[in-house]
Amino acid sequence: MEQFEIAVIPGDGIGKEVVPAAIRVLEAVADIHGGLGFRWTSFPWSCDYYLKHGVMMPEDGIETLKGFHQIFLGAVGMPRLVPDHVSLWGLLIKIRRELHQSINVRPAKLLRGLTSPLRDPGEFDLVVVRENSEGEYSEIGGRMHRGADEMAMQTAVFTRKATERAMHYAFELASRRRKHVTSATKSNGISHSMPFWDDVFQDVAQAHPEIATSKHHIDALAAFFVMKPQMFDVIVASNLFGDILTDLGGAIMGSIGIAPAANLNVERSYPSMFEPVHGSAPDIAGQGIANPLGQIWTGKMMLDFLGFEEMGTLVLKAMEATLASGVKTPDLGGKATTTEVTDEVIAYLRRRA
Numbered sequence: 389m390e391q392f393e394i395a396v397i398p399g400d401g402i403g404k405e406v407v408p409a410a411i412r413v414l415e416a417v418a419d420i421h422g423g424l425g426f427r428w429t430s431f432p433w434s435c436d437y438y439l440k441h442g443v444m445m446p447e448d449g450i451e452t453l454k455g456f457h458q459i460f461l462g463a464v465g466m467p468r469l470v471p472d473h474v475s476l477w478g479l480l481i482k483i484r485r486e487l488h489q490s491i492n493v494r495p496a497k498l499l500r501g502l503t504s505p506l507r508d509p510g511e512f513d514l515v516v517v518r519e520n521s522e523g524e525y526s527e528i529g530g531r532m533h534r535g536a537d538e539m540a541m542q543t544a545v546f547t548r549k550a551t552e553r554a555m556h557y558a559f560e561l562a563s564r565r566r567k568h569v570t571s572a573t574k575s576n577g578i579s580h581s582m583p584f585w586d587d588v589f590q591d592v593a594q595a596h597p598e599i600a601t602s603k604h605h606i607d608a609l610a611a612f613f614v615m616k617p618q619m620f621d622v623i624v625a626s627n628l629f630g631d632i633l634t635d636l637g638g639a640i641m642g643s644i645g646i647a648p649a650a651n652l653n654v655e656r657s658y659p660s661m662f663e664p665v666h667g668s669a670p671d672i673a674g675q676g677i678a679n680p681l682g683q684i685w686t687g688k689m690m691l692d693f694l695g696f697e698e699m700g701t702l703v704l705k706a707m708e709a710t711l712a713s714g715v716k717t718p719d720l721g722g723k724a725t726t727t728e729v730t731d732e733v734i735a736y737l738r739r740r741a
């Protein structure tokens with residue numbers, strides 16, 4: 389029996405509704421598998437916590453998290469009472485940085501039973517691998533002068549180490565999928581960092597001769613995302629380009645409420661963090677109608693990362709069967725509640741077991 393210690397941070401708003409739903413699904417999976425077990429330890433770190441204690445998480449919070457196998461997070465944010473930079477930097481970004489979660493992975497796939505906003509989406513099934521620790525989001529730069537000469541400079545930082553890490557991960561992922569990696573570049577306009585990015589991509593590609601590659605400038609690539617998403621398998625992108633592409637990826641799936649994500653520490657020196665793309669959705673929180681599928685799919689990504697891919701695949705099938713049977717929350721045009729969708733996913737799992 390493999391037993392995993394999972395730190396749970398439900399967070400704010402609908403995080404507190406969809407996290408327990410996804411845990412029910414993962415418990416059903418463990419039950420069906422028989423050789424897999426979870427121990428969940430919940431932490432109340434959130435904007436609520438901030439309003440009581442003046443911090444998003446306690447001083448020794450990071451040390452505490454290091455004692456777990458993985459982190460399962462809902463959403464943090466309470467934009468009316470706590471500024472976004474406080475909740476972001478005080479919890480999410482702090483955890484990502486201090487636990488070296490340097491790769492952000494976001495799949496986008498047209499699930500059976502869902503309607504994409506694209507006119508002709510085809511059967512797309514892609515994954516964006518985003519470098520999550522450096523690139524354009526560096527803190528190097530500044531503002532200078534005043535008046536007519538006022539200016540700002542921002543330096544992008546690309547190290548071979550971090551670039552290679554993201555690319556190696558993308559190639560390894562592709563080797564377990566359709567064996568194609570696309571690089572998002574802009575070496576026709578950005579004269580230092582992106583030619584370097586291209587060089588590293590070429591080197592990493594040479595180490596993976598079994599994987600086909602292509603590269604596109606980010607502007608053209610974004611257009612292809614909308615016109616022909618079927619052409620992609622795995623896409624590797626810098627921090628900024630990946631940020632933009634992953635949101636676009638979520639959008640073409642049909643609802644932000646289903647989009648999953650993982651912040652991976654690929655060396656496994658510290659826990660990784662699994663959190664859906666959506667936020668705390670204060671506009672629908674407390675009504676029991678939040679779509680749990682984004683959090684459930686995020687749980688599937690955690691299963692994959694823990695080495696239980698067969699169970700992960702089963703969860704995705706259960707989600708598709710649920711959607712195809714018409715049990716959908718209002719964001720997808722249905723009338724079902726969070727609990728009804730979760731029950732349907734679990735019922736499918738039990739029937740298939």
Ligand code: ATP
Pocket residue numbers: 402406463464465466467644645646665666667668669670671672677678679680682717719
């Ligand atoms: P935050 O500041 O926490 O990021 P936000 O309002 O910026 O919150 P989201 O919380 O992602 O961003 O919400 C964007 C929109 O999508 C809202 O209208 C919300 O109700 C809807 N939404 C987000 N997640 C879900 C979900 N799981 N189910 C249904 N609707 C959702």
Ligand code: MG
Pocket residue numbers: 465667
């Ligand atoms: Mg937001």
